Amino acid sequence: MKIKNLALNKIYLGNCIKEMKKLPDKSVDLIFADPPYNLQLEKDLKRPDQSKVNGVRNKWDKFESFEKYDNFTKEWLSSAKRLLKDNGTIWVIGTYHNIFRIGKILQDLNFWILNDIVWIKTNPMPNFRGTRFSNAHETLIWCSKNKNSKYTFNYNLMKSLNDDLQMRSDWTFPICNGSERLKYKGKKVHPTQKPESLIARILLSVTNPGDVVLDPFFGTGTIGSVAKKYNRKFIGIESEKKYIKFAKKRIDLIKPLKNKNMLKVNEKRQQKRIPFGNLIEFNLIKPGDLLHDINKKWYAKVRVDGSLIAENFKGSIHSVAANLLNLPSCNGWTFWYKNEKNNSISIDILREKIRSELQLT
Numbered sequence: 001m002k003i004k005n006l007a008l009n010k011i012y013l014g015n016c017i018k019e020m021k022k023l024p025d026k027s028v029d030l031i032f033a034d035p036p037y038n039l040q041l042e043k044d045l046k047r048p049d050q051s052k053v054n055g056v057r058n059k060w061d062k063f064e065s066f067e068k069y070d071n072f073t074k075e076w077l078s079s080a081k082r083l084l085k086d087n088g089t090i091w092v093i094g095t096y097h098n099i100f101r102i103g104k105i106l107q108d109l110n111f112w113i114l115n116d117i118v119w120i121k122t123n124p125m126p127n128f129r130g131t132r133f134s135n136a137h138e139t140l141i142w143c144s145k146n147k148n149s150k151y152t153f154n155y156n157l158m159k160s161l162n163d164d165l166q167m168r169s170d171w172t173f174p175i176c177n178g179s180e181r182l183k184y185k186g187k188k189v190h191p192t193q194k195p196e197s198l199i200a201r202i203l204l205s206v207t208n209p210g211d212v213v214l215d216p217f218f219g220t221g222t223i224g225s226v227a228k229k230y231n232r233k234f235i236g237i238e239s240e241k242k243y244i245k246f247a248k249k250r251i252d253l254i255k256p257l258k259n260k261n262m263l264k265v266n267e268k269r270q271q272k273r274i275p276f277g278n279l280i281e282f283n284l285i286k287p288g289d290l291l292h293d294i295n296k297k298w299y300a301k302v303r304v305d306g307s308l309i310a311e312n313f314k315g316s317i318h319s320v321a322a323n324l325l326n327l328p329s330c331n332g333w334t335f336w337y338k339n340e341k342n343n344s345i346s347i348d349i350l351r352e353k354i355r356s357e358l359q360l361t
Helices: 016-020 067-082 098-106 157-161 198-204 224-231 241-252 276-283 316-327 346-358
Strands: 012-015 028-033 084-094 112-121 137-146 169-171 212-215 234-238 290-294 299-302 308-310 313-315 338-339 345-346
Touching: 012 241, 028 067, 028 198, 067 084, 084 098, 084 112, 084 198, 098 112, 098 137, 137 299, 157 198, 169 198, 198 224, 212 224, 224 234, 224 241, 234 241, 234 276, 276 345, 276 346, 308 316, 338 346, 345 346
Parallel strands: 012 234, 028 084, 028 212, 112 169, 212 234
Antiparallel strands: 084 137, 112 137, 290 299, 290 338, 299 308, 308 313, 338 345
16 A cells, blocks of 8 residues: 655665555655675685674675576666656666666666766775785766756755865765764664765755655665754654664664755756846946966957957857867856956956845845
8 A cells, every 4th residue: 555645864674675565656856775795605704814894794785696686686777767857867876796687677777877887995904815806986877867867966965065176076085984874783874874975966966945855765764864954854764673673773863964955956057147238238348358268278359249359260269269279168257367457367257246245135
């Protein structure tokens, strides 16, 4: 029986497939899934001193065959697609043991792959036997529900977090350790607990405050903790009572950000459009001024109508830059600079100055 009134910020105990079937269609904005790896471990892994490595040997990670694992994957991913809103997205994380099988099934179900992200671990477990390379990364696949989904991507927030450089698909974070790693009687509570820094980047990149995030393999509640911190809603599904106990305790300690203004993301496509001509009207640029690129290789003169002229070519800030570079297109806002007091200032900075003044009026 399906749940009519969706309970948010709740952890459901049970098999993920059975519990997902109870949830209403198109009810979540994001699904983050850290499914069983299906490691196929046959022998105990030991360090050189013969001490045992505390790896993933749990019953929930064991499958009789690849076929069984594929059927399981197809079933929960089919439910995931039903639960996603039309413009929602899904992230799935895995290792070489399972991520390629998952990727194929995602495409078979007509999810649209947007990126694969490589999480590079700064402190990976070494290969103790010395028979392979040390496995120092995991792979995340980010998909929209279909090719035409108008999904959320907070591009400029990610750029700001990366020192104003475009965020790349190789992310470097340490594995979960220290005080963040949940332990009981000196042992890890969960063998595959993910670092909050990794989850925070995912949630901030593709969701907005108030969005609903589903984690069908909730574990010790990293998704719930980060979602609560940044004012997102969560739904967790977990088959092990012991994990839920620790997850609830962990999430209860989280204090969400109360100042909602601190959570606002002003993506440029949502901001007020400022034509280049406004810079002339606001007296930030004058007709006759010379603009140049960052390396001062190319120059163009500003005309009174807001167009530029360079090497006998006249056009917009974008078309002139593209013409000089012999490219089909170019963002003139980031290409052109103006000299001010012996310094070069981007015209994009001047545009932001106008935008700020208009917001204050």
